[in-house]
Amino acid sequence: MRYLPLTSADRKSMLAAIGVAGMDDLYRDVPAAARRTGLVDLPAHMGELEVERRLSVMAAKNIAAGSVPSFLGAGAYRHHVPASVDALIQRGEFLTSYTPYQPEVAQGTLQYLFEFQTQVALITGMEVANASMYDGSTACAEAVMMANRATRRSRAVLAGGLHPHYRAIVETYAHYSGFTAESGVPDPAGNEDLAKRIGADTSCVVVQNPDMFGHIRDLRPLAEACRKAGALLVVVVTEVVSLGALTPPGEMGADIVVCEGQSIGNGLNFGGPYVGLFATREKYLRQMPGRLAGQTVDAEGRRGWVLTLSTREQHIRREKATSNICTNSGLCALAFTIHMSILGEAGFTGLAKLNHALAGTLADKLAAVPGVSVLNKAFFNEFTIKLPKPADLVVETLAKRRILGGIPVSRLIPGKPDLANLLLVTATETNTESDMDALVGALKEIVR
Amino acid sequence: MSEWSKAIGGFTGGKGAVETTSGNRGLQIEEPLIFEQGQDGRCGVDLPALPKSAERLGGLARKGAIGLPGLSEPQVVRHYTRLSQKNYAIDAGLYPLGSCTMKHNPRLNEKMARLPGFGDVHPLQPVSTVQGALELIDTLAHWLKIMTGMPAVAMSPAAGAHGELCGMLCIRAAHIARKQDHRRRVLVPESAHGTNPATAAVCGYTVDSIPADAEGRVDLAAFKAKLGPDVAAIMLTNPNTCGLFERDIIEIAKAIHGAGGYFYCDGANFNAIVGRVRPGDLGIDCMHINLHKTFSTPHGGGGPGAGPVVLSAALAPFAPVPWVVHGKDGYAVAEQSGAGNEAFGRLKAFHGQMGMFVRALAYMMSHGADGLRQVAEDAVLNANYLMARLKDDLTPAFPGPTMHEALFDDRFLKDTGVTTLDFAKALIDEGYHPMTMYFPLVVHGALLIEPTETESRESLDQFIEVCSALARRAKTANDAQAWFHDAPRYTPRRRLDETAAARKPVLRWKPEVPAKAAE
Known part of the structure; x- marks a missing residue:
């Protein structure tokens, strides 16, 4: 076991130094009914490579937000971290x-x-x-x-x-x-x-x-x-x-x-x-x-x-x-x-302005999609659009095209018909003009 | 402050230190606050030009400067590198902080948490795009249930105390469902961590203290005498904060259940028994697991942690949202309480500490069923070895065997004028982070030492020799009191005045207060 430094010889001599015959003596305060002798039903230890292999398989089943056009917010935002x-x-x-x-x-x-x-x-x-x-x-x-x-x-x-x-x-x-x-x-x-x-x-x-x-x-x-x-x-x-x-x-x-x-x-x-x-x-x-x-x-x-x-x-x-x-x-x-120290005054305020400008650009592009309207007069980098269809269905269809298009309000507040067509959309400095065009193009086809 | 150090502006080494012009001492470099280093015109990022777009901030655009300093990237890197060098860490040495389980943090776990498929996934992506993330949570949940022998687990609590809150709210919700909400008294041993009574209070409960017996365990007779129709639960840490296994735990479980209450087990010390004892076999109803202790997610200078809570069948229906569901199209998530379930509510936005889940699962898979049992055994062996070898120079608080930590009191310092605090500070000069001091409260001048399983025998032997030598020095040296009280001498700062800090709190930098005014 790569994380455990004690050798069998160490263990033996340490038990002797303590003055007990074995580990069971050290666990003698555990009630007999609760002492387990065998191993639990889980896999045995694995090397680093094997762990990495198995977890990488799980990770690969997810769509990483950075690998596709992504416009998600609602309390968690994708920004570039130096x-x-x-x-x-x-x-x-x-x-x-x-x-x-x-x-x-x-x-x-x-x-x-x-x-x-x-x-x-x-x-x-x-x-x-x-x-x-x-x-x-x-x-x-x-x-x-x-x-x-x-x-x-x-x-x-x-x-x-x-x-x-x-x-x-x-x-x-x-x-x-x-x-x-x-x-x-x-x-x-x-x-x-x-x-x-x-x-x-x-x-x-x-x-x-x-x-x-x-x-x-x-x-x-x-x-x-x-x-x-x-x-x-x-x-x-x-x-x-x-x-x-x-x-x-x-x-x-x-x-x-x-x-x-x-x-x-x-x-x-x-x-x-x-x-x-x-x-x-x-x-x-x-x-x-x-x-x-x-x-x-x-x-x-x-x-x-x-x-x-x-x-x-x-x-x-x-x-x-x-x-x-x-x-x-x-x-x-x-x-x-x-x-924040790397950003400093100029970087933090500049980053904020960039987010706002990009969100403005995206809002204008989305507002031009037939059947789509932007509900906000004022916003920072996230706004709400109204779609002619339930937003959760639209988002699923977008995901099949490998676009994370937004968060349906119904994901957060289910069961309200008046909110069902609303979609929360965010733009940050990580979104390019071509990301936006991909979303707009796909939406045009989906909501038509 | 001495006359000598005043004369040179209070900015140089301590008594006996080599005097330097800069105040630096070799690798120990004086470092001002980031706010004292900025210059207008410097910035550590290069942002693209702004696209043309009309401002839509509703007339609420920020006016005036924030006051953040401007620095280039190399300056920031150097600043935080220098700050890091003022910290002790597990990577640098034995960190025997009792009840904190400061074990090695494998870097594989860091690498896994940063895989884009885990680290760069939004919590509200369509579930069809996060099947692997949900599989990871579900897999970790399975491992935790098997290791503890419990049928359910609530994954969202963000830390140990948050897990306590989760467990206690499950208990409260269960009592409400059984029309037993008049039960508002919670029994908590005197030796409990402070979060236990604080959590009970947040849940609307009153706290009733149970005394310890002469051997550092729950006084069974006193506990039974406190049972009654108004008792909601017992909160018991096992192994307890004295490092001892509660021998009567099965009887305690029977008694609390017999009296209509539930058994909250604080799992802070699970590391001692993982793979050897399943808490489910002890009759508990719930237990939080500090993933940052037992399962080695890094402590990170004080968090983030993670505190999943395993639950008995009686409490499982009341677990808070969210939880992973096995649906017909793969994994799904239940996110709404009250929607056809008895969830007591929600404790955290989104799905819990995913980054910690990945690290913990990587750690558990690395050890496997065999390795995790060995973890517990080696942790217990190391603590008992340490206690056996220190029992003559220090004074064990209770007779052994102990579990994963060794508790000493300050009788060995009696009449020396040296306190537990002084002893701890002297250890710092010897290159060690001190043990936990003055906790648990049931022992006078407590020194709680938890070496963990990731220390080698050589490392333990060195630490033992240092502790023994310091104890002998305290007992025999003529100048012991003054010598110990003067420690530490070789740290970036000597003892700090905590009274002054609390009397007139300075909690932030302000431009009008120059550094000099700190005197």
Whole structure:
């Protein structure tokens, strides 16, 4: 076994040093009824080549998004990640270390987390950010629970335009944690009135921007309505690249901002692992979930970093903690940090403009297809089109032609006839003009 | 801060270190924040020209600069390479962090996760285009069910604590279905990891602590005395956080079931028994598996993890969406709760930590049924060997045999003025990452050492010699207290002031605060 250094001779002499006759003696606390002598019914060990061969066969059964024209979004976006990002995160000092419990030998991790927190605060326009969450969807649920704590209220208003998976998670937490989550009706036209749903008992309003249909809205009036009612405004961003082009939520009055950070530094990975960004205002700092890296000095007075404010966390507070979260998404946060550093101000804003321009190009091309209409007036890199046929059938037909044409709204919200013909379409910097023409050409034939 | 280091701007080596002009010490290079290195006009990417297209941002285009620094690619590569060199890692040495299972991370697993067919697949592609991805999830699920002897598994939880939440919500949903939702008390041993009580609280439960007996296990009589019609479940880690197998576990399972409750087993320490014991044979109802511990997906500086939860037949119907379905045209996915199922809801967007699934399956296939059993045996052998050889110089908290980790208390440091923390910091100077300190809480000044199966005997012998020498030094040296308290001396930073960090939190860089102000 290539990963196991002990030899038979080692094992024998070590058992002798312990003073037992065999391994069974070391397992003697296991009740006799549960001791297994034989092997479980699974294949025996395999060499590297054999594992690689078998897994490659499975991988080859999938259509990799990058191998075909692909226009998928809805919370996961295909962007180009510079080669240096993956090379750096695979350095063993990052990949094979753990939570920086011993700061003297983890300054590398702590410093990049501090940089990550700063980048997240800057792009969201917020005052502070934590060292990451599992992903955007779980960060969203944590944000609602934090708002409940901060306001001592228990009714959360969820926009109908919130990603249906995010909504389902908040509803799940609400059901069992004992708070109310009132979900709005999805409005593909993007005219949802959220302010009228705010009451004196509302802890927060959760709004996604751009929303699941791609609509962008000015959140300032909603922020004002929240402020008047004493509720917090939670803004969800599932496409973090949009922050390079749009007025940041912090400037529009958000109290908590959560983002799916996958777009920067991280691949699609069939949905995970991703990285959740979580930012808020300084006054809510001690209500925040998750780990925080903070600046301090060492015994020689030199600047350094540590994990801090851990009195909020489960390992100290146990059942009174702000969250049960322990592990965060360190390596994905590192990939985010490195990619963002490579982009810098010019690269991040330039990338966002490029995405928007390409999406505009695609929207114009699609709007010209007979029977197809674009529902959005304003959007970033994702928008909704209405087809003359059910979108799921169209998408299947496109897939047979090796085009990943979009995500049917019915995949996320099934059983609603009025949504059945709607398709979510995304363009990023990875889409070429010929990709777009392939989609448009195929659609013309399919919807005719 | 000493007068001497103030005089040179607080930017150079510690006492006794070689003084350099730069503050660098050979391979230890001082590295400012990325924000302190940017220049306008630099960028690490070359983007194509913008196509002509009318702006459609609804009047919400960003105005004003974000404040991100501009750097070229070589600068960024050098920055993060230098930061990496300030980290300890398994690749560099023994990382005996108890309860974390810091084992070797095979690079084959990284390569497999990056195959375009796994790494570059969108979670909402038509299922006809992701049959191999669903097959991988289904195959891993099969391996996990066989290894644990359990009939079902929920794959989507993102980490151990998320898996605990999944399991406990299955329990709550099952009680609701049985009209037993008045059961709101959860029994948790004192030695439990903090996530257990925190999770129970998120599920709407109150936590009732069970004391440990003199041998570090659940006090069976005290546990039975706490059973009642309001008890929803017990959350028990097995092997427990003292590294001990709960001998009475089958009786505990019978008792909790007899009282109408469920048995949540925390599988953080599954590495000790994989292939030797199937948790299903112990009478548990659910158990999360930290793929980043037992099945070697890398810890990555603190995640991402993955925490699938195996479930008994009683709890399986309540598992959250999504799950893989064997349909007539191949694999499909159930994604909607309430649509003809009893799923308690959803815990995560999409399908779970696919990248971790690929790595874990590659690891499991590499070991096979025979190798996984050997993993557990070698992990247990290494821990017992370490305990046997350290039992005279350090003080074991409980008599052996232990499982995959060896727990010591701080009696061996009594009257030396040296603390567990000091001992840990001295180990750093010797080139080791310290063991877990001050956990579990049931032991005074705990030192929890988990060597894992991927350490060689030579590596263990060296570590043992260092620990013994340090223990003897603590007991015999005249200057022991001062010497230990001064450690570590050879790290990029000496001991850091955590109190100051918490008192006045500085959690981000700000342009108006120059680095100097950190003093």
